Amino acid sequence: MDFLRPASWEEALAAKAEHPTAVPIAGGTDVMVEINFDHRRPEYLLDLNRIELLREWEVGEENVRLGASVPYTQIMEHLRAELPGLALASHTVASPQIRNRGGVGGNLGTASPAGDAHPALLAAGAEVEVESVRGSRFIPIDAFYTGVKRNALQPDELIKTVHIKKADGPQQYSKVGTRNAMVIAVCAFGLALHPETRTVRTGIGSAAPTPVRAREAEEFLNAALEEGGFWESGKIITPSIAKQFAELASGACNPIDDVRGTAKYRRHAVGIMARRTLGWTWEQYRGTGRTLEGAA
Amino acid sequence: MRVNFTVNGRPQEADDVWEGESLLYVLRERLGLPGSKNACEQGECGSCTVRLDGVPVCSCLVAAGQVEGREVVTVEGLAEYAKQRAEHGGACGTGACGDNGTSLQAAQQWSARPSGGAADSRTGEGAELSPIQQAFIDAGAVQCGFCTPGLLVAADEMLERNPSPSDEDIREALSGNLCRCTGYEKILDAVRLAAARQERQGEAV
Numbered sequence: 001m002d003f004l005r006p007a008s009w010e011e012a013l014a015a016k017a018e019h020p021t022a023v024p025i026a027g028g029t030d031v032m033v034e035i036n037f038d039h040r041r042p043e044y045l046l047d048l049n050r051i052e053l054l055r056e057w058e059v060g061e062e063n064v065r066l067g068a069s070v071p072y073t074q075i076m077e078h079l080r081a082e083l084p085g086l087a088l089a090s091h092t093v094a095s096p097q098i099r100n101r102g103g104v105g106g107n108l109g110t111a112s113p114a115g116d117a118h119p120a121l122l123a124a125g126a127e128v129e130v131e132s133v134r135g136s137r138f139i140p141i142d143a144f145y146t147g148v149k150r151n152a153l154q155p156d157e158l159i160k161t162v163h164i165k166k167a168d169g170p171q172q173y174s175k176v177g178t179r180n181a182m183v184i185a186v187c188a189f190g191l192a193l194h195p196e197t198r199t200v201r202t203g204i205g206s207a208a209p210t211p212v213r214a215r216e217a218e219e220f221l222n223a224a225l226e227e228g229g230f231w232e233s234g235k236i237i238t239p240s241i242a243k244q245f246a247e248l249a250s251g252a253c254n255p256i257d258d259v260r261g262t263a264k265y266r267r268h269a270v271g272i273m274a275r276r277t278l279g280w281t282w283e284q285y286r287g288t289g290r291t292l293e294g295a296a
Numbered sequence: 297m298r299v300n301f302t303v304n305g306r307p308q309e310a311d312d313v314w315e316g317e318s319l320l321y322v323l324r325e326r327l328g329l330p331g332s333k334n335a336c337e338q339g340e341c342g343s344c345t346v347r348l349d350g351v352p353v354c355s356c357l358v359a360a361g362q363v364e365g366r367e368v369v370t371v372e373g374l375a376e377y378a379k380q381r382a383e384h385g386g387a388c389g390t391g392a393c394g395d396n397g398t399s400l401q402a403a404q405q406w407s408a409r410p411s412g413g414a415a416d417s418r419t420g421e422g423a424e425l426s427p428i429q430q431a432f433i434d435a436g437a438v439q440c441g442f443c444t445p446g447l448l449v450a451a452d453e454m455l456e457r458n459p460s461p462s463d464e465d466i467r468e469a470l471s472g473n474l475c476r477c478t479g480y481e482k483i484l485d486a487v488r489l490a491a492a493r494q495e496r497q498g499e500a501v
């Protein structure tokens with residue numbers, strides 16, 4: 001094994017181009033587990049810790065530009081107003097020690113259907129900026145997850161920045177697990193209200209081969225809210241709309257039975273979380289018009 | 297490969313390090329510092345917790361090569377680290393103020409012992425301990441002791457950040473550390489005790 005320690009982004013891209021099989025290591029909270037247990041013996045480890053730009057973020061007009069290696073702890077501490085859904089999701093990851101090292105770039109790299117960043121990114125709306133010596137490109141988050149633990153990266157590409165839409169309304173994240181800390185999601189649900197465009201977006205975790213949006217549920221809800229004039233009046237969403245939204249969210253799942261839960265349970269729980277997160281965010285929207293702060 | 301980094305305020309060099317090796321392995325097997333414990337090697341138990349540039353991390357999940365040029369504090373250096381902090385305030389974040397820190401040899405031989413004469417390892421009397429270590433002894437928070445080093449490092453860091461933690465803050469800060477013996481109540485007691493003592497001392501100054 002070789003340990004490559006590029007000091008700059010350009011050096012990292014050059015190293016990845018020269019050694020496409022090199023495994024990038026950021027926080028190491030996924031990679032090191034695999035190495036410790038001999039599940040992976042990469043020829044090259046490509047350390048990203050020395051690359052300052054991956055640890056930086058910038059709040060722009062419309063987007064937050066989040067460096068791939070910004071640890072969850074920083075997101076929770078500094079980006080709660082701009083990215084409430086992702087901040088809430090970050091808080092549910094593992095433990096302080098893990099959150100001090102792991103970040104969204106690694107979560108995207110692993111692309112586990114159970115990764116907590118994914119539903120929040122899907123709900124908020126995001127693009128992943130990836131780069132290689134050949135140039136850079138923006139991958140819409142909906143197109144990033146291509147299969148179980150597979151993503152749209154080419155072998156010579158690295159994730160540079162995640163461009164996430166700044167919240168323009170309340171967002172929530174809900175996760176089912178056996179306890180509060182140190183738990184991989186049985187299933188999870190992210191929801192974001194976007195009053196500016198009068199749309200609702202969602203993200204489902206751990207209930208399909210990849211993280212997915214509940215598109216039919218979104219379309220139904222968007223139409224129902226528009227028709228009923230809910231965005232202007234801010235009135236309570238009727239139980240029948242909430243119920244149908246929940247059922248469609250359940251229907252968007254394509255889960256499996258595994259040690260953490262059965263497919264049936266996951267479908268059921270996703271429906272419940274869809275209804276609840278809709279209720280929570282809508283209350284927030286009604287209450288203050290626009291409360292952006294997550295309750296992490 | 298060779299890795300140069302600072303451990304407990306002193307520069308160290310580890311040789312013949314395998315590229316896939318963890319920081320935990322380097323500390324225990326290359327530098328002879330077995331204070332950080334190895335239980336799971338997958339980030340679940342927190343018994344390997346050390347501070348990397350001041351931040352608590354699981355040393356089993358940090359690749360050795362990633363610590364090149366960086367600062368690590370282990371439980372063996374905790375007493376000195378806390379002392380430096382008390383003397384120099386927050387300014388000495390690394391325990392490397394002046395010519396202090398803990399030498400490798402002192403760290404390897406570390407035990408709850410006084411500078412001269414005998415210490416009682418049960419009560420900590422006459423020993424050079426950090427306040428959190430003393431509080432763990434006084435509150436009876438140590439049984440088999442395997443989880444203790446990781447808990448000490450995590451709890452000490454929380455008290456540095458948050459001198460008057462709520463119970464919820466304590467639970468949150470220690471949520472990455474498993475203990476199979478105590479049932480956690482006495483560990484919580486110990487952290488509350490250390491916080492209360494710290495507060496009293498702050499008032500006295």
Ligand SMILES: Cc1cc2nc3c(=O)[nH]c(=O)nc-3n(C[C@H](O)[C@H](O)[C@H](O)COP(=O)(O)OP(=O)(O)OC[C@H]3O[C@@H](n4cnc5c(N)ncnc54)[C@H](O)[C@@H]3O)c2cc1C
Nearest residue numbers: 026027028029030031094102103106107109115116159339
């Ligand atoms: C005890 C424990 C509990 C956990 N609990 C959770 C949890 O509750 N929720 C959750 O979502 N995850 C959890 N995880 C998994 C892990 O912490 C997350 O997936 C984390 O986001 C990984 O980030 P990292 O920086 O540590 O990634 P690394 O381990 O460094 O890398 C992960 C993958 O991404 C690739 N990669 C990293 N950076 C880049 C980049 N810039 N460009 C291209 N590829 C890159 C790596 O090559 C690797 O394939 C847990 C892990 C442990 C050990």
Ligand code: FES
Nearest residue numbers: 336337339342356
């Ligand atoms: S040994 Fe590192 S967390 Fe258990």
Ligand code: FES
Nearest residue numbers: 440443475476477
């Ligand atoms: S005292 Fe035995 S594991 Fe905590």
